Amino acid sequence: MNPKLQRVLFSLALLTWAGVLIYFYATGRIAKYLAPDFRPLVMAGGLGLAVVGFFNLLTATQEASCGHDHGPDDTHDHESLDVHPLAAFLILLVPLCVGVAWTKDAFSLGSLTRKGLMDTPADASSLILGAGMPQLTKELIEKQHPKNADGYHSFGLMELFFSAGDPEMRELVGGMQVETEGRVIKDPDAPVPTQRRLYRLFITCCAADSRAIPIIVRFKDEVPQVADNTWMKLTGTIRYPDEGEGFIPVLEVDHAAEAPPPPEESFMRSNF
């Protein structure tokens, strides 16, 4: 391929990558994809790609010397590739454009199921995940979980989930009246028709490494008629029964109300 045409094509590819990175950052959609630490890097990377792309585009027709000799058998140059330039151009752009066109900034129910949504909450309280959570004490609970106007302690869903794996915490928190929020979804394995799952995503770096963290919720009377994945705020009594699979967190719901989605999903170091 003509070197000038190759430079133009590659510059356009870099500018497209730059545009996508900057667009997702500027519109705030990046919050669905990455943990907070990584988001500024996306903007910086987008700007950097834009600079490199524009510079190479504007100088595509100029001659340039690398300033060192290559020796008699050293055939390397500074622009050749392992693959055909046109193939490289298409590989860089087609999956990216397809991804942007197809994404809905969320996983489907099938993928969430693979990521632990329908696993038993007793199994999912792994040591490594739990070790990342702050240690709970009674003092900490009283300090960090003040009662709301109706007398319910406000808990993050992940705290309720991980407390099921700790005997001391089960003793401490079991029977407490709590308020929490998450996304409600039908439970195909529910032993009672009024049972649902309440879950949030647990993300360490990016959405691809996320895990769905569910607790069991049981409504006393009617189940709210809401679509799957509706964000709800639930109040009730938390218990940790062993129903044959180990201790699982079960919220016996007193009251349920739809809630606005939070600005972003849960991350390891905040918002749990």
Next chain:
Amino acid sequence: MRRGFDSLSPGTFPPDVSPDSRQDFAFAFLSILFEGAPFILLGTLISGFIDIYLPAGTMDRLLPRRKFPAILVAGLLGAILPVCECAVVPVIRRLVKKGLPVSCALTYMLAAPIVNPITALSTWKAFKGPEIPFGEGVSYSASLVMTASRLGLGFLVAVLVGVVVARIPMVKLLRQRLVDSIQKDDNPGHDHKDCGHDHHHHHEGCGHDHGHDHDHDHKGCGHDHGHHHHHGKDDNRLIAAFRSAMRDFVDVGVYFTIGIAITALFNTGIAPGAEWLDSLAKNNLVAPAALMALAFVLSLCSTSDAFIAATLDKFTYGAKLAFLVFGPMLDVKLLFLYQTVLKKRFILWLALGLFVFIGAVSIAWQAAIFSLANP
């Protein structure tokens, strides 16, 4: 629920992928791309500017003359001269031709993609968050454990290869053409009266060249001098550096894109065999081998592969360590690149040795962590 290729309509082209699968693939693909792209840019900018601005003799001037210290230092050179695995092969090819011992060159080639600040930073970021327990009340961040283990094991493997290679005659390691080229330089049959400068010879130790910056022409010399030349086009070297950086970004970006596309298919359960791969994850002996095979096929850049390893959440940290150390040392694209320098027989032995040693250490590492966490 029907997933991925199960939901393809038979006999249709293009395949009728279910909307859920499209959504999942796109979400996972973009999230890994957003995470890794800035690090690839950083790495390729540095390598692009090194490619153009760093005098060729810099690296071998940094090495001690004695063999073993030279190998050790060669294993650490990536810390100050970071080069990814794609860029390192042309570099060592040039250095070997200029008299750098093969042991030092191979040590640098295997270590530099891992033992460098960009790879360390990306590994740190990719594993940020979880804690790895090391016994009652003792835990360390996965960032620290994985970064230190990756760099430590990468350095160890590279130095061991260097030590072994130092005992093997060069003719059994290098391609004949390269050997001929070196021997021609060692026993010059041509007249150097027109050259008038020092030449690069193999020393007992590391054999670095002692070139100096000087201006001259190349009449009658016909070989590489390995020092800084001034051709009157220095004003355009910035353009050359940016072009080199763009070339590196495209080169790495191609493999990265293919890699994350495959990873996204496995991550979301769309790819055929995803469940089979998952079923291997909990087998302590097979899992590292499976991820080393995956790293070989994916051919990812060491500056961004940690982001993919971190998403393989069904696998143990030990298996991920094998992925992170083996991948930058041997993959499909490196197999072809190595053949520009090394004999095929040696590449085969190298591959086998790396696979067995890295796999064994990773299994032992995982067992040690597990026994500490569960005394």
